[in-house]
Amino acid sequence: MAQTLYFPLLLIALCSISECVQRQYHFINEKKEWADAQRYCRENYTVLATVDNRNDMIQLNKSVNYGFVENIWIGLHKTSVYKWHWSSGDPVSFLNWASEQPNSSNECAVMNNGQWINEKCSNTRVFICYNMSRGLVFVNQEMNWRDAQSYCRQNHIDLVSVRNQNENQQLEMFINDRNSAAWIGLFRDSWQWSDQSNSSFRYWAPNNPKVAYNAVIEPKTLGQWGDYFSPYHQYPFICHEDKLIVIQQNLSWSEALRYCRQNHVDLVSVQSVEMQRRVMNVVKLASTEAVWLGLRHSCALGIWFWVSGETVCYQNWAPGNGTSEEDCEPTVRSGAVQSGGNQTWISRPETDRLNFICTNY
Structure with missing residues (x-):
């Protein structure tokens, strides 16, 4: 039986979610070895396909006619470095291990007290899902971690992520009321996307991954993933083309806006947690400590707004930034994202000269 609790910090993207996918997928029906497929994608698009979430999988599947192909290369491959991830794709910026934990090679996490x-x-445990409209959902059925993940994805959004101490305390109270240790969405693996992104989304078919080194989409499992031992086998493949571009020129905010509108579409707007993750992935390419966004402060109205015309609903300001009472002297303020640290937003004079992010939407 599932029980719910409103969890406001998990709903920060609810009021305005960007529906557009920030990658365009291209199915290449030519058989190539994995390395050759990677080279082709880099020369003609961006890179072998990365998948961030279920919406990406839906868009990727639209590019493929599974009735006429065998396995398909994507950009996921195995490395020797193990990292902790959230099933939802949230960045791992907060950890709350018990004493002497993690103490083994076990690769999934429960919360207890x-x-x-x-x-x-x-192992089988009860577990916690989250749902955009219902908040936390306690599922009083014992499952292994991967089955719990599938259940949450099919019936809600995903296994719960914990991004800060406040969320951890809320989740602790929620679980303690039921006197159970429960699966959360934390896991570790050594798989890495070829574009070096932080995406932790996995869509493995049952009994996968095994011991192989490159991921494929398996048509026989309706688009779920398997792993294939030999990168030298020749398969068709999927490339993706990024829709966010970091421009490594140091321009004022107004000059950056003009550049994006002349050469692409606009300075980027960040309207959801998903878009913030995309920004976090690409901003690592910047050469300045902060990077312009399409975010502007109106001195006359005392508000922040996106130059695309969208309302600022989702926000990710660093402490002390983004207030309505900005100092408009001697110049107007504009918004930037930090290229390091937690990659939160900061207010900067528009005359500062920074890299910037354009969008092709």
């Missing part, structure tokens, strides 16, 4: 313990993913 507010602290995290790593366990075998094959």
